[in-house]
Amino acid sequence: MEKHHIIPKSEGGKDEPDNLVNLTAREHYIAHLLLARIYDDRAMWEAIVMMRTKRHNGRAFKYNSRLFEKEKIRIAQKRSENMKGRRAWNKGLCLTE
Numbered sequence: 001m002e003k004h005h006i007i008p009k010s011e012g013g014k015d016e017p018d019n020l021v022n023l024t025a026r027e028h029y030i031a032h033l034l035l036a037r038i039y040d041d042r043a044m045w046e047a048i049v050m051m052r053t054k055r056h057n058g059r060a061f062k063y064n065s066r067l068f069e070k071e072k073i074r075i076a077q078k079r080s081e082n083m084k085g086r087r088a089w090n091k092g093l094c095l096t097e
Contacts, residue, residue, distance in 0.1 A: 002028045002072075008035060010043040025072035029065040 001022040007013030023031060029051055036044040051068060054061050063071065 004028050004031055008039070008044070010041070011039065024069060026065045026069035029063075029068045033065075 002025060003020050004023045004027075005013045005015075006019050006021055009015075013019050029048075032044070032048045032051060036048045038044075052063055054063060054071070
């Protein structure tokens with residue numbers, strides 16, 4: 001799950017719980033695509049371009065919503081495998097207000 005601003009920050013939205021929603025990677029991609037079409041401003045289109053285009057070994061790849069989600073899941077699984085047997089950096093830390 002990924003956090004997404006209901007009212008975009010570029011449109012005055014805040015980082016408050018009532019302005020955030022959890023979306024899957026695919027839903028997040030689609031939400032940004034719709035916002036770019038609705039607001040039709042540079043910030044919205046830049047966000048979708050960043051989500052749509054990735055570089056790997058000097059080559060550019062274009063993602064649609066399904067490929068974007070697959071790649072996010074693959075990366076999360078790889079990170080999880082790399083962390084097996086290792087202690088989380090924040091485990092046991094006291095959090096202050």
